[in-house]
Amino acid sequence: MGMGLTIVLIAVGAILSLAVDWDISGVNLDVVGLILMAVGFIGLASYVSIFRRRRMQPPSPAAPVVEETHRHEWHA
Template sequence: MGLGGCILLIGAGAILAFATDWHMDTVNVGMAGWIMMVVGVIGVFVYASVMRRRRMVVPPTTTVVSDDERRL
């Protein structure tokens, strides 16, 4: 699940938790919204940690030439 999917989960969960007044006998809609928001936030943190590992920059190894070697 990418970053867009996580943000979509957070938004849909917030709508279910705060902006609806549905009452169902089998499903607590408010609790389902909170669960969706928590899963979305966890997904954002996991996505950020994975992308941080992928984008680590390793400096290239270069040989250092001293002034003594240039004069030869």
């Protein structure tokens, strides 16, 4: 589920629950809208989480390893 689809789900859910006053027997459009918005928000959160993990790259194996040298202090 991409970011565009999640935003569409949120928008359609908001329209169904807030702007539509149709009466369909057996279907509560407010609940359907809330469910679509919840699915959209969950999908958006998971997409952003996965996208953030993909962007973070581990250091390449060819990167030089920096070792800390030990300094000894001489006391006179």
